[in-house]
Amino acid sequence: MKAAGINPAADALIRVQGVNKTFLLGDEPVHALNNIGLSIQAGEYLSVMGPSGSGKSTLLNMLGLLDVPDNGQYWLNGADTVPMSEEQRAVYRRSHIGFVFQSYHLIPRLSASENIELPLILAGIAPAERKRRLAPVIERLGLGSRAGHLPNQLSGGQRQRVAIGRAIIMKPRLLLADEPTGNLDSQSGAEVVQLLEELNADGITLIVVTHDADLGRRASRRIRMVDGVIVSDDRTSSSDAQSRTDQSDAP
Amino acid sequence: MIRTRDQLNFSIRALLRQRFRTLMQLIAMSIGVLAVVLLTGLGEGARQYVLGEFSVLGKDILIMLPGRKETSGGMPPMTGEGTRDITLQDAQSLLRLPEVERIAPLVVGNAEISRGARSRETLVLGTNNAFFDIRHIQLARGQILPDLPLDQPSPVCVIGTTLKQELFAAEPALGQWVGIDTYRCRVIGILADTGTGLGMNMSEALIMPVASSMQLFNTEGVFRVMIDVRSAMGMGVLSRQIEDIMRERHDGQLDVTLITPDSLLKAFDSILSVLTFAIAGIGAISLFVAGVLIMNMTLITVSQRTAEIGLLKALGASSREVRQLFVTEAVMLSLFGALLGTLLAEILLWLVRMQYPEIPFAAPLWATAAAGAIAVGCGFLFSWIPASRAAHMAPVTALQHQNGK
Known part of the structure; x- marks a missing residue:
């Protein structure tokens, strides 16, 4: 069991095995994650779809180390994350994971560039180095003229681009997006999706949770969840490196 | 971090x-x-x-005042007979005690001081030269009251700075005569500006020999006697000795009160x-x-x-x-x-x-x-x-x- 666990974990960015998570909704236990097994290679583009309450957001939170499974194992980048302390998980989130949320979660009193800079500040990076890292990101997001604006002076699409900037400023290997276009009109939604896909093309592993079937179909690997169980895991065979299926992890 | x-x-x-x-x-x-x-x-x-x-008063000072004030509680005595004044002779007699170094009797009243057309109602203190030392009073110029026997009047006075300003303005005051009601006296000293002490504003006061002030106010008794003690030790014993002397002099009646500033303080x-x-x-x-x-x-x-x-x-x-x-x-x-x-x-x-x-x-x-x-x-x-x-x-x-x- 141990040998079988370590081998695939060595080359996969994410490896999840036998993970369960139960919530109490009132008096009723809800099995949000039911014996989940999943393996994701670095550079994959994955979408997670399913009806409300199917556990897809819980899965994303768990993958992002925001939530801890009740039991099971989760290796991220070769490290077993379940026994980690909250402080260790915080360090991992900071250096390995970027989050993009449906409602942006920008800090309203900070300007666009300051919001993007925040993870660098939390990491204790010197101001000069921060400035050096900030400039290309702002350039890339096309926020140059808006960098000094407060979030409430920006459009929804611009806000989400700021949030993406914040998510990638630490150069994480994993980018988790929870309904990234949920609050956007189709035009700005398309721009945000294009930006995310460009980042994926540059090598970042992208996982998108969405209700939007069109957005979900764009991913090269598509997971469908119902009642805490992965019911389908399709991939467009564009990449032969990812063709190996994970029979052992199937429920 | x-x-x-x-x-x-x-x-x-x-x-x-x-x-x-x-x-x-x-x-x-x-x-x-x-x-x-x-x-x-x-x-x-x-x-x-x-x-x-x-603290203007030293620690080694006893104050004697006429009348018996019971500080230990209870009603003050219904004084049907009235209290006797403390006379200058009473004060002088205290010097018999070896522990008493000096005494300064004090008579206090208000009088109109005048010089030429200017006049002013102010505080008049009658005392002796020991008073200046006991109360640590400094002079700006001139000299303090002369060392006279207590009962000898003399037409001299020392005035406070405010009073000097009001009567003389910028003119020299030393050696000048001022009128005190119907009396006259020569200014021999001017107080340094020491402000107030024990509720008396010395800068507006006029200080004259006690015998002169008693004539001025037509009184036989003093307001206070300040007793400078050689040592603060045995203050209680000394108080009793003083009370004995006063009782003896006042026909067996104890009609004075002694206060130590230290206890009040x-x-x-x-x-x-x-x-x-x-x-x-x-x-x-x-x-x-x-x-x-x-x-x-x-x-x-x-x-x-x-x-x-x-x-x-x-x-x-x-x-x-x-x-x-x-x-x-x-x-x-x-x-x-x-x-x-x-x-x-x-x-x-x-x-x-x-x-x-x-x-x-x-x-x-x-x-x-x-x-x-x-x-x-x-x-x-x-x-x-x-x-x-x-x-x-x-x-x-x-x-x-x-x-x-």
């Missing part, structure tokens, strides 16, 4: 963003500190004033100290209330900013850092509040001093330091609890807070 400077910056931004809340907390904190500093300043000023008044000092502490306590309570307000405000802040806490944790802030951010905010706020309060209190105390320059209203350093320390301590302690609660929130729960899920 987040850098200290970035952390301070982050906290300042947060405080500036919530201007109303920040202002309220700042006001609460500064009123608390203001109360402590101002109240102790007033109390301490009153205490210092009273101490100063008494101690009584006043302890009363005023208790008073100062009591008002400091009242101030401390208001500080505590301010602390509780900070706690409540921090709690509200934490619940308002739950999503932000979740976000910070998602971005990789540890629980300790999140707690630090909130505690820093609260401590900063209390620190500014304390500074503001101290500043306001000092300004108010300064205004009061301007109004009453003779009373040294100033907050003691311990009160200011304690108020500041309590303020910052309250800010720290009362923000720690809600900040810890915020810090230990699971990031996912905190993030969902804003979404209303």
Whole structure:
């Protein structure tokens, strides 16, 4: 069991095995994650779809180390994350994971560039180095003229681009997006999706949770969840490196 | 680890963003500190004033006054027979006692002092030359009253600076004659500006030989006798010896009262100290209330900013850092509040001093330091609890807070 666990974990960015998570909704236990097994290679583009309450957001939170499974194992980048302390998980989130949320979660009193800079500040990076890292990101997001604006002076699409900037400023290997276009009109939604896909093309592993079937179909690997169980895991065979299926992890 | 400077910056931004809340907390904190500093300043000023008044008299002084005043409680005697005056002979007789070094009889009255067309109603003290030494009175120029036998009048006087100004303006006063009601005397000395003492404003007083003043006021008795004792030891024994002499001279009747300034001073000092502490306590309570307000405000802040806490944790802030951010905010706020309060209190105390320059209203350093320390301590302690609660929130729960899920 141990040998079988370590081998695939060595080359996969994410490896999840036998993970369960139960919530109490009132008096009723809800099995949000039911014996989940999943393996994701670095550079994959994955979408997670399913009806409300199917556990897809819980899965994303768990993958992002925001939530801890009740039991099971989760290796991220070769490290077993379940026994980690909250402080260790915080360090991992900071250096390995970027989050993009449906409602942006920008800090309203900070300007666009300051919001993007925040993870660098939390990491204790010197101001000069921060400035050096900030400039290309702002350039890339096309926020140059808006960098000094407060979030409430920006459009929804611009806000989400700021949030993406914040998510990638630490150069994480994993980018988790929870309904990234949920609050956007189709035009700005398309721009945000294009930006995310460009980042994926540059090598970042992208996982998108969405209700939007069109957005979900764009991913090269598509997971469908119902009642805490992965019911389908399709991939467009564009990449032969990812063709190996994970029979052992199937429920 | 987040850098200290970035952390301070982050906290300042947060405080500036919530201007109303920040202002309220700042006001609460500064009123608390203001109360402590101002109240102790007033109390301490009153205490210092009273101490100063008494310290004008030396420690080795007994004061004898006519009449029997029972300080040990009970009704004063119904004086059907009336008390006898203390005469100059009575005062002179005390010098028989070896422990009595000097005596200074004191006669007090008001009289109209005139020079040419100028005149003024003022305080007249009749005494002898020992009085100047006992009361530590300095002269600006001239000399003190001559060393005369107590019962010998002499047409000389020493005047205070204010009185000199009013009668002579810039002209020299020494050697000039002034009128005291129907009397006349020559000015031989001018007092240095020593201000007030024991409720008498010496700068407006005229001091003349006791025998002259008794003629002026047509009296046989003195108002007070100050007795300078060689040593403060055995003050009680000496008091009894003096009482024996007076009883003997007054036909077996004890009709004088002896006071040691030291005992009065101690009584006043302890009363005023208790008073100062009591008002400091009242101030401390208001500080505590301010602390509780900070706690409540921090709690509200934490619940308002739950999503932000979740976000910070998602971005990789540890629980300790999140707690630090909130505690820093609260401590900063209390620190500014304390500074503001101290500043306001000092300004108010300064205004009061301007109004009453003779009373040294100033907050003691311990009160200011304690108020500041309590303020910052309250800010720290009362923000720690809600900040810890915020810090230990699971990031996912905190993030969902804003979404209303």
